[in-house]
Amino acid sequence: MDFDGYQLDPSIYDEMFQPDGQPREHAQRLYDVLRRLSGEELASIQGRVNRTFSNESISFTVYGDAEAEERIIPVDAIPRVVSAADWQALETGLTQRIRALNYFLEDIYAEARIIDDGVIPEDLIRECPQYREEMRDFSPPLGVWAAICGTDLVRTNDGFRVLEDNLRVPSGVSYMIANRKAAKISLPRLYRSSRVREVEGYGAALQATLQELAPGGKPNPTIALLTPGVYNSAFYEHVFLAREIGSELVEGRDLVVRDGFVYMRTTEGLRQVDVIYRRIDDDFIDPLVFRPDSLLGVRGLIDAAQLGNVTLANAPGTGVADDKSVYVYVPDMIRYYLSEEPLLQNVETYLCRRPEDLEYTLDNLANLVVKQVGGSGGYGMLIGPHASPDERNEYAKALRADPAGYIAQPVLALSRSPCLIDGAFEPRHVDLRPFILSGRRPRIVPGAFCRVALRRGSLVVNSSQGGGGKDLWVLENDPDSP
Secondary structure, X not given: OOOXXXXXXXXOOEOOEOOOOOEOHHHHHHHHHHHHOOHHHHHHHHHHHHHHHXXXXXXXXXXXXXXXXXXXXXXXXXXXEEOHHHHHHHHHHHHHHHHHHHHHHHHHOOOOHHHHOOOOXXXXXXXXXXXXXXXXXXXXXXXXXXXXXXXXXXXXXXXEEEEEEEOOOOOOHXXXXXXXXXXXXXXXXXXXXXXXXXXXXXXXXXXXXXXXXXXXXXXXXXXXEEOOOOOOOOHHHHHHHHHHHOOEXXXXXHXXXXXXXXXXXXXXEEEEOOEEEEOOOHHHHOOOOOOOOOOOOOOOHHHXXXXXXXXXXXXOOHHHHHOOOHHHHHHHHHHXXXXXXXXXXXXXXXXXXXXXXXXHHHHOHHHEEXXXXXXXXXXXXXXXXXXXXXXXXXXXXXXXXXXXXXXXXXXXXXXXXXXXXXXXXXXXXXXXXXXEEEOOOEEEOOOOEEEEOOOOOOOOOOHHHOOEEEEEEEEOOOOOOO
8 A cells, every 4th residue: 555645744753754755764674565565454454453452451541530441552553663773872871861860769868969969959859749758768679769660752853852751650561562462463474574673571571670679689589569459550561560570460458567578468378578569659558658548558568678678669769750840850860970971862841940931831831731740641731732722821820820840841743653544554643662671780672662642633642642552663683784
């Protein structure tokens, strides 16, 4: 099927095409195959992909005003291809970034040198809702606060930019692997001939990372994945990951703390747990320390971690490093802790807590994206050009009432990638979320959860806001490489 109706915009980077309409070198093979396929064949391929997700109940939960609704995540069958050279640059930059973030977390809960040296304002840290005073002087094994990080990246004509770092309970890796499985089924010959790097080793990499973080370097530690339960939006992923790493999937009621050690209830009695991959937010993890009304966590869990008897991945308090205000200072963290220049650039960001940035934001609401500093999932966000005057006015009131609660960024021309929409190829905006693991060394699987804004003209890629996903192919070698 041809690309005759496919519209290019020179101001927007296209993942498959150069501005003159010629395929990019690393996407040439995919382009040639797609052109040879008929509309019926492409529809059949998309149908197989849809059935893969439906048959395996690969779902997410959307929270509305009245009730939660479970949906099968939309997926596009046309993969996005990334060159080997581009991926190498991303991998190096992401490794640098997670090293600095872990140094930052270790520092601010101890000596706080970065604050004393005037690199980052003290109130920005101490007043952050994700900063946990209870974790002061705590040091996790190997100094690793964030064992799992999902960093959101976008590409424009100026290159890749980091949109945000997700260090609390980053999700989406199961969709990365599910997308790959679907692509292998739907485009098997193309997949083999393209020499795509594999992502199925993520489970083994995660397991190795968690084992390295066991208290005292304990060999063959017992690992458990702690889930809030079946009603959580990412429960499918919790089940998937527990299976991948060979751990038990537990809820808070399945664990008990005795004499500073954590045990799991089994049919054969209590079994000590050494590492907990927790998918529960800080607030709910231990009612003795955080929210006393929590029924999801485990009484005494934080004390056991502080005694060094169990490892929590990620450590409570890690969320201060993915606050959208703190994000602005990550390049400074890299320079401060590593004495290096950042390899991946941030998106230009205005901190509304600064009077001059607030004034600029209020004067330019129609041209900016404004976000809550602790927000996620695309909720509570204003995209100025797509908002009505009344919506912007209401948002301005919220900004004036709580300037420190918001940041603003320019509306980015996110790169676009071909998608199969109603039987034709159409460009849609995309981003990508690679997953960085930190144990004795960083590990990055060569792939990512590639999110797609499936609605025409939309820039919002979140599944909860009408977005979907597609497979990301990282090539083993670029076409001109041996």
